[in-house]
Amino acid sequence: MDFRRIISSTKSNKIVLAVAIAFLLMLSSVSYKQISNMQKSANLVAVSLKIDTEINNLFSKFSLIEAAEYKSIILKNSAYNETYKYYIQLTENSLSKLSQLTSNIPKQQHYLDTIRQWRDSLDISVTKLNAYQNRLLEDRDSLITKEVNNVASIMQKLKQARLDMTQIKEALIKQRMEDYTTETFFTPIISLLLVLFSLVGFVLAFIKINKDHEKLIKTQAYVDNIISSSNNAITYLEPILSTDNKITDFTISYVSNKIEENTGLKASEVTGKTISEVFPSIMTNGVFDIYIKCIETGKTQTYERCYNLMNQEKWFKSIATKLETGVNVTTIEVTKDKRNNENLKNLNERLYIKNTILNNAEVVAKIGSFSRYPETGIIEMSDNLYRMLGCKPNEFEASLENYMSFIHPDDLMKFSKAADRNLKSEKLKETYYRVVTNKDQIKHFKSSTVLIMEDGKKKEVGVVQDISESIKKDKKLKNRNKALKRSNAELESFNRVVSHDLQEPLRKIQMFISMLSNEAKEKLSERSIAYFDKIDNSAGRMQMLIKNLLNYSRIDSSHANFEIIDLNKKLDKVENNLSDRILEADVEIIKSNLPTIKGIPFQMEQLFNNLVSNSIKYRNLNKKSIIHIDASVVSKDQINAEFIKTHKNYYEIIFSDNGIGFEQENAKKIFNIFERLHQNTEYTGTGIGLAICKKIVENHHGFIQAIGEPNKGATFYIYLPI
Missing domain, CATH: 1.20.1330 (f41 fragment of flagellin, N-terminal domain)
Structure with missing residues (x-):
């Protein structure tokens, strides 16, 4: 003992x-x-x-x-x-x-x-x-x-x-x-x-007091060593009372050296001063009231506060305890813990959102998921997999036998063999089968499974997709493909008819009208000559319409002939081809440096040609015509136009003029084929030019839109993906 x-x-x-x-x-x-x-x-x-x-x-x-x-x-x-x-x-x-x-x-x-x-x-x-x-x-x-x-x-x-x-x-x-x-x-x-x-x-008593004093000195040294090596800052505060015995402030009677690391202030600098003088924010952030409550009730108070110290935001957790007539405050910095907790909270929120999105995605995509442990026979099924079987989540116990009870009798053998096969290979395996739901509906399922190792044990993970609609759509698609092939064949026949059979009679009509006009011109009256001119103009318009129609039908979405194109050169070529019209109409073209893209050269040339021709045709005769052509790179978030943006960045090419313009309500109508806003007596044309522009831009996975204002001009915005 x-x-x-x-x-x-x-x-x-x-x-x-x-x-x-x-x-x-x-x-x-x-x-x-x-x-x-x-x-x-x-x-x-x-x-x-x-x-x-x-x-x-x-x-x-x-x-x-x-x-x-x-x-x-x-x-x-x-x-x-x-x-x-x-x-x-x-x-x-x-x-x-x-x-x-x-x-x-x-x-x-x-x-x-x-x-x-x-x-x-x-x-x-x-x-x-x-x-x-x-x-x-x-x-x-x-x-x-x-x-x-x-x-x-x-x-x-x-x-x-x-x-x-x-x-x-x-x-x-x-x-x-x-x-x-x-x-x-x-x-x-x-x-x-x-x-x-x-x-x-x-x-x-003297001997005992002397020994206790020596022990107290050792203990005090030990406590001081613990305090100095501790991450906690220890502070003792004595209340300052007013004449009516109300606490108006606190004096810092003791503070450990840890305060210097937390605040940059030395213990000797703050000892003896008031908290309102050293830490004025305590008087307004509720901590002062906590100290008063601690003294009045004698109960320990725990709180967390954020302070701006040494140009940094720091979080501290403090425990205030009544000690004799004052308050003993133990404080530890929890900035890292706070940030980690915040990050963990955000991570949990993101995980919750992802799980919610995944669950919703399963519902929207008509897919479910499962996992199976072959050694124990335990199966876990997602909620939507239950729904796909016409059941409520967890309506029946998840097991292979219960799941197989929903398999179509004709596919039961195939499914059973596939289930055994999937446990012998770590490669992704796909199985197609039918199920009979709890509501007696027959659905087509596609299972994609893979075998993985988890904690040294085999685990089969799979995704089940309801492909019933896809199978129906495949059947419809096959029928549509057949119809499309017939339409393409008919379109090819039509192109041949247009390019040869229709143009040949037009050429003969124009030739005979020209010959008849030259031979009988002197014998005909002015009215008859006017009739011949109208016939000749109508034949010319018919020939131009057939030509534009052929051009429109020949624009396809094939990318096999995409090339690197310098749009500056294409614009120069267009200006050269239209130089006579530009000179005659006294049109000034102001352009900036255009980008180099991947595309079909002749289509981009036709795009520029149609837009410049359109600005020349619909110029304002009462003032000098100016065409501005500019280009820049924009992100998809900067584009106000409503279309499906599949790329992060786009080339924005702007064609603007100061012509007659148009009503904004017709902005979409002008891109329809054969759609014209003016009579032939006012402006000639077939109504295909802008429709061709739209088809060319869409063929390059872009988008074109027009903004106009009567008598002020029109602006065309072209967005081509980078």
């Missing part, structure tokens, strides 16, 4: 202290009792001496009464009667004092009662003697002699009572003197023991 540990333990110290205090109190009590007894004995001895004195005084009065009475008889003089009465009164006073002094001595009280009776008898006899002396009676002498004898007898009894009282008094004095001697003997010894014990206790 470790006695040192027991002796030095706090519990043992408390027990020893309690025993020492009890023993000290006992000695003090005994000492006090001894002193009290000694005082009591001294008082009793003094009372005994007073009793002795008073007894002597009493019986001396009786002796004086006897002597005075005898003197009165001898001298036959009754003048001593007054003296007698005086002595009688003195005896009464002595008896009263003796009665008080012997109140706790029953025997003495008994003798006093007897003495009072004899005194009364003496008074009667003395009264008779005085009466006999003043009368002349025959038997006067005999009566006096009788009463004298009676007085003598009473006096003898009084003397005997005195002897008895004296004996009682002497025995009592002897006993009290013995008690007093005993008390005076033990009282110094007990007092000495009390002093010795106190001295021993003082020495032991």
Whole structure:
């Protein structure tokens, strides 16, 4: 047993202290009792001496009464009667004092009662003697002699009572003197023991305090070492009270050196100052109220706050505890934990969103997922896989047997073989089968499974897709492909007819009209000549329409002939081809550097040609015509046009003019084939030019839109993917 540990333990110290205090109190009590007894004995001895004195005084009065009475008889003089009465009164006073002094001595009280009776008898006899002396009676002498004898007898009894009282008094004095001697003997010894014990206790207490002081110094050094090496900043705050005892501020009485790392302030710089002076934000961010609540309720308060320290936002977690009259605050920086928690929270939110998206995606895409552990037979199915079978999530226990109960009987053997095959290979396997749902619907499923290893165990992971609609669409697509092939064949036949069979009669019509016009021109009237001109113009328009229609039909979406194209060169070629028209119309073209793209050269040339021709055709005759051509790179987020943007960045090519413009409500109509906003008498054309532009841009996965305003011009925006 470790006695040192027991002796030095706090519990043992408390027990020893309690025993020492009890023993000290006992000695003090005994000492006090001894002193009290000694005082009591001294008082009793003094009372005994007073009793002795008073007894002597009493019986001396009786002796004086006897002597005075005898003197009165001898001298036959009754003048001593007054003296007698005086002595009688003195005896009464002595008896009263003796009665008080012997109140706790029953025997003495008994003798006093007897003495009072004899005194009364003496008074009667003395009264008779005085009466006999003043009368002349025959038997006067005999009566006096009788009463004298009676007085003598009473006096003898009084003397005997005195002897008895004296004996009682002497025995009592002897006993009290013995008690007093005993008390005076033990009282110094007990007092000495009390002093010795106190001295021993003082020495032991001094040794204990000295050891505790040394231990306290070591403990303080140990605590200081812990505090200095701890990540916590320790602060002790003492409240500052107003005149009405309200807390108005706190003084920083102690702060650990950790504060310098957290705030950049040294402990010596802030000790003794107020928190409103060092950390003014505490007075407004609720922390000051927390300190007050901690002091008023005595309950520990925990809180977190963010501070801007050393040009950084730092989070701190603090615990405020009431200590004596102040507040002890333990603070630790939790910035990293806060950020990690925030990141974890954001990650959980993103994970939740992704899971939600995945679940929604399963519903939208009509897919479900499952996982199977071959060794244990455990299967996990997604909620949507249950729905795909016409059941509620978790409506039945997920197992291979229960799932196979939904397989179409004709596909059951194929599915069973595929399930066994998938467990023997780690490659992705696909299985097609039909199921009969809980609502008796037949659906076509496609399972894609792969075998993986998880914690050293095999796990089959699969995705099930409802391809019923796809199969229906495949059938429709096959039918449409057949119809499309027929349409393409018919279109090819039409192109041949347009390019050969229709143009041949037009050429003959134009040739014969020209010949007839040259031969019979002089014989025809002006009206007939006008008719011939209209026929010739109509034949020319018909030929141009057929030519444009052929151009439109020949634009396809094939990318096999995409090439690197410098659009600057294509624009230069277009300007050269249209130079006569540009010069005739006095059109100025202002252009910036155009990009180099991948595309079909002749289509891009036709695009530029149609747009420039369109601006020349619809120019404003009342002012000089100017065409601006500009290009830049924009992100898809910068494009306001509504179309499906499949690329991150696009080339934006802008064609703008100051021509007659158009109403914005017709912005989409102008790109329709054969759609024209003006009559042939105003502006010639077939209404195919802008339709060709739209088809060329879409063929290059781009988008074209037009913005116009009457009499102010039109602007065409072309977006081509980079």
